[in-house]
Amino acid sequence: MGAFRLAIKQITASAPLYVDSLGILEKVNPQIPSNPDLHTFLLDENNNVLLVGNPVWNEKIEEMFWQIVEEKLGKRE
Template sequence: MPKSDTSNVEFVFLFSVGENANSLALTLKQYQFSIPVLFDIQNSFEKVNIIPNDEKFHYFLLDKNNKIQLVGNPINNPAMWKLYKKRIAELNERS
């Protein structure tokens, strides 16, 4: 069974914020949020990608080449988190 090591997983957040980028940046700084954040002021990401309105499809697991491996929200979904860990382990085996 592959090792489910998620310690090398990097998180990046992309927010479509429009003109609210400064407000969100201040909030993240206030809470000492240390994970990289990208602010998409012009909604460029959504313009070139078909993103459903359903929020559970706003989460992606990418491989080291930025290819989508999984789509779905693992935060409050134990089954999805298990699937993420399994896929991460498979990707780690290839590295």
């Protein structure tokens, strides 16, 4: 998990990271499941959803996150 948090800090230097602490996403999109694990999205440069799920709490999602990041940005050191 430490590597993930470090990567987020590096990624957010060049891309926005939005945290919906007020729950607005759920309020304006009632069709989104109430499961908070499904409220985390990885978007590409065109705002297309590449991944749904929270990599902090789910190892499989974290693996997929790194695979996508490496495909887009190159392998991590």
